[in-house]
Amino acid sequence: MDAQDAWRMGQLRRAAAAALIGTAIEFYDFFIYGTAAALVFGAVFFPELGALGALLAxxxxxxxxxxxRPLGAVVFGHFGDRLGRKATLVVSLLLMGLATAAVGVLPGFGVLGWWAPAALVVLxxxxxxGLGGEWGGAALLIAENAPAGRRGRYGAFLQLGPTIGFVLANGVFLALQVGLDERAFRDWGWRVPFLASLGLVAVGLFVRLRVEESPVFREQAEGPRKAPVVEVVREHWRTVLVGCGVITVGYALFYLTTTYALAYATTxxxxxxxxxxxMLLVGAVGMGATVWVSARRxxxxxxxxxxxxxxALTSAWSLVLFPLLETARRxxxxxxxxxxMVVLGxxxxxxxxxxxxxxxxxxRYTGVALTYNLGGVVGGATTPLVAxxxxxxxxxxxxxxxxxxxxxxxALLCLRLLPETVGAELGAVDGGRRRAPVLGADPAA
Incomplete structure (x- = not known):
């Protein structure tokens, strides 16, 4: 291995570490709200709405x-496609961390009245x-550094980030519930995971500031002449919508299992x-294993x-998930x-x-971020409410x-419309204007 290859491998490893650690922290911040919403936020911020009304609120x-999140995708995608991936990811991490810590010090309904839930909405x-700009940039940080034949393998590091974030979030809440009585947990214990975000963000910033800019971004001949979102909407809207259809089911299954099922089982x-x-923590270990295997395969x-x-496996498992859960047998x-969780991986x-x-x-930053986060709106935002x-x-x-x-x-129908992309080059072909794969094209053609 010559010096240039050694440098590239070092850069790839740093990018993978930065994506893994940063994404784990950002998703930890995002997930602790879901756990707190299922366990305590109804009583803390919406006590006058009744049990069902508080849970829905x-x-x-x-x-x-x-x-x-789509707004974050547009904003951070704009700067990520124009200024670079690295700086944008640093800002997204800061925004998420500070907002999360602020939730940890926000007084409840008993102190601020309806101003408390209003402030919660703003945060x-x-x-x-912040999260809308996170995943897409982190995915690019790895994909644009990895060799074409091993892009799935290195992408697994990014996809392990949400798994680690979930384990951290639920592990902290579990420890607090075991160590505190119900009154102490409701009064102040739930705030600890939110305040702990500040320390985690400091670690994430240290790692991300050591990563260099993506070589593919540096080498592109020109950036977008118009706002990136305009070009994506005009030239790649079909890919965004069809890709969103693929992503939606993953979001739905995840938040159905980790948020709604938690609330349903307990209440x-x-x-x-x-x-x-x-049970969810053990399942998350299985999810991490299948993330690793499916990404590499x-x-x-x-x-x-x-x-x-x-x-296909997700559709089948969804039909037995709640009948098994409703038996109430451990x-x-x-x-x-x-x-x-294993299927989700x-x-x-x-x-x-x-x-x-x-x-x-x-x-690429804008297109990836929009696709991923629109899937989150359809699959993640609506599923607990529909459920x-x-x-x-x-x-x-x-x-x-x-x-x-x-x-x-x-998702299966949408995948039929998308091309096979394994082995695709991500270089700045034709001034960075490489044509997107044709929807429904035969990958062998």
Whole structure:
């Protein structure tokens, strides 16, 4: 290995580490709201709305961040495509961390009245904007540094970030619930995970500031002449919409399993929250394993083929998830939740390589971020609300599984329209204006 190859390998490893650590921290910040919403935010910020109304209100504020994520994708994508990936990722991490810490010191309804939930909405919007610029930039940081034949393998490091963030978030809440009585947890214990974000962000900044700019971005002949979002909407809107259809089912399954199922099991089935959190933590280990396997295999089998198999598996598992959960028998509940997390890992693994391969360099940040975060709006923001309404209407959560199974079928149809991208070059071809793959094209053509 010559000096140039050694430098490139070192840069790739630093990029992978920066993406893994930074994304883990950002998703930790994002996930702790979901856990707090399921466990305590209804009582803290919406006590006058009744049990169901408070839960719906907490999930509605939870959904606000998803609605803000496309805005973050546009804002951070604009600067990421014009100024570079590195600086943009540093700012997104700071915004997320500061907003999260502010939630930790926000007084509840008993002190501020309705100003408390109003401020919570504002901080949740800031979280959404920050995360909207995070994942796309981190995916590019790896994809634009990795060799074409190993892009899936290195993309796995990015996709392990959400898994680690989830484990950290739920691990902290589990420890607090075990170590504190219910009153102490509700009074102040829930604030600890939010305040801890400041220390994690400092670690993330240290790592990200040591990474150099993406070579593909530096080498492109020219940036977008117009605002990147304008070019994406005009020239790549089909790819964005179809890609969104692929991403949606993963978001739906994740937040259905980790947020809604937690609330449903504790309030609807009378199961201890510590038991459910423990099951989800074990399941997250399985999710990390399948993320790693599916990402690496996508370099061999192809992105589209791997994702189609995962989408079909998701539809099938969604149909048994809640019937197993509603038995309230511990072994079957564990199978339901851990199985869903394992299936989810199969879906997540190839995505970090697949989406960057769909867009040209000049607008890649904006295109990837918009696709990923629009999927979050449809799949992540609406699923807990739809699930709550369906369960209230039918007296069982079984229809929720059919809803997610339907999203899996949509993902399969969308994947049929997208090309195979494995091995695609991400260089600045034709002044950074490399044509996007043709929808529905035969990959062998």
């Amino acid at each position: 907490a999930f509605s504020v939870y959904a606000v961040a998803f609605l803000a 949740r919007v800031c979280q959404g904007i 609807g089935l009378g199961v201890a929250s510590t038991l459910v959190l423990s 996508s370099d061999v089998w192809g992105r589209r083929r791997t994702l189609m198999g995962a989408a 072994p079957l509940m564990f199978v339901a939740l851990a199985g869903a 199969c879906l997540l693994g190839p995505v970090a390589a697949f989406l960057p391969e769909l867009f040209p360099t000049r607008v 709550t309404r369906l369960t209230a209407a039918y007296g069982t959560a079984t229809p929720v599984g059919w809803y997610v199974a339907g999203l899996g079928v949509v």
